[in-house]
Amino acid sequence: MSFQEPHVNASASRSEIGSPAPHTPLSKQDLRICIDVVKTIARERQLAKDPAAIAELMTTVAHKFNKGSRTYDELVADMRSHASGAGSVR
16 A cells, blocks of 8 residues: 555646635734834723733734735724724724
């Protein structure tokens, strides 16, 4: 009995094989901006001790960063306006 490699369709796209698309890593400065925004909003909403709320804040900040809000001030303003929307973390 010999071992055979499984057949791989080289023309399959990433979405067809189930792997996520590659992404560009954040620079240290961009990562620091996002972390500072999460810390600021968590303190304002008194969520600093709630890991689930912090995770949701991180996800929301990352989404807003990827949509084009790239500075600390823009992200904080977006997160503050997000607080008045439905389904926000409080």
